[in-house]
Amino acid sequence: MELSLTTRTVAGHTVLEVGGEVDVYTAPRLRERLIELVDAGSRDVVVDLERVDFLDSTGLGVLVGALKRLRTAHGTFGLVCSKEPLLKIFRITALDQVFPIFPTVDAATERDGSGPAS
C-alpha cells in the first residue's frame, strides 16, 4: 500500500497521520513532510502510526531525525502506536526508550502529554 500523509491539528498539536508502508522508497516523502511542518512553525508534533502496515529502519531513522529537529527547535515530538508488531520494532531497536509513545492521539495531545524532544 502506498504511503499516505494527512495533517490535522488536535489540541494545539500538529498531528501527522501516516498510512501504508514506510520503507527505503517512501521514507524520503515522510522526511520531507516532517521538515516542512517544522519549517512552517509546528513545534508540538505527533506522528500517528496507527494506519502504518510496515515500518523499517529507514522510516525509524526519519522519525529520529524529526525528534532531533524538534529538540533543536525547543519543540515536542511524540508517536501514536498501539499495534504490537510495530511496538516490537521499537522495543528491539531500543527506540522505545527514545520516543514518547502513546496509545491514542488524545493521550499524545493532552497538555504536557507528549514528552520533550529529548
Next chain:
Amino acid sequence: MATVRLSFSPAPVHVRTARLVGVAVARRAGVAEELLDEVRLAIGEACTRAVTLHRQYGLTDLVTVEMSDSDSYTVRVIDHAPIEASVGLTKLPPDELAAESLTDDALTTGVGFALLAGFVDDLQVRPVDDGPGTEVRMVWPVTRR
C-alpha cells in the same frame, strides 16, 4: 528443493517487490503465519542494506535474493559492495540513538542490524565466495512439508 531467485537493480522501489516475493515463498514453504511479518521485515532490511551499499559505492550490479525451502526456509541476500562496508553492522546503545553526532546513515544502519538480529534467530553475515560482497543468510523453520 524449490528455489526462487530474484535479482533487481539497486533501486529502493524494488525492495518492496523483494519483500512481497519473499513472504509469498515463505508462506508456500510452510513458515508459520505468525512469523511472516518478521520474515517480511528481515528480508526488507537485508535488501535495503544491499541497495544502500550499492548506491553508496555507485554500483549498478544487481542485488540477488535467493529463497530455498528444503528443510527450512532459507533466504540469502547478496550484495557486491566492498567487504569493509559490512563493518558498520553494529547495534547501537539506546543513549546513542538520538545523539546529535550520529549521522542518519549510521543510525539507519545500526537500527537495521538491530532489527535483523532481533527478528532472525538464525542469521549469518559473511563474505561472498567470489569477488567483493556480502551475503546475509537468514533461516526460519517450516511447520509443514
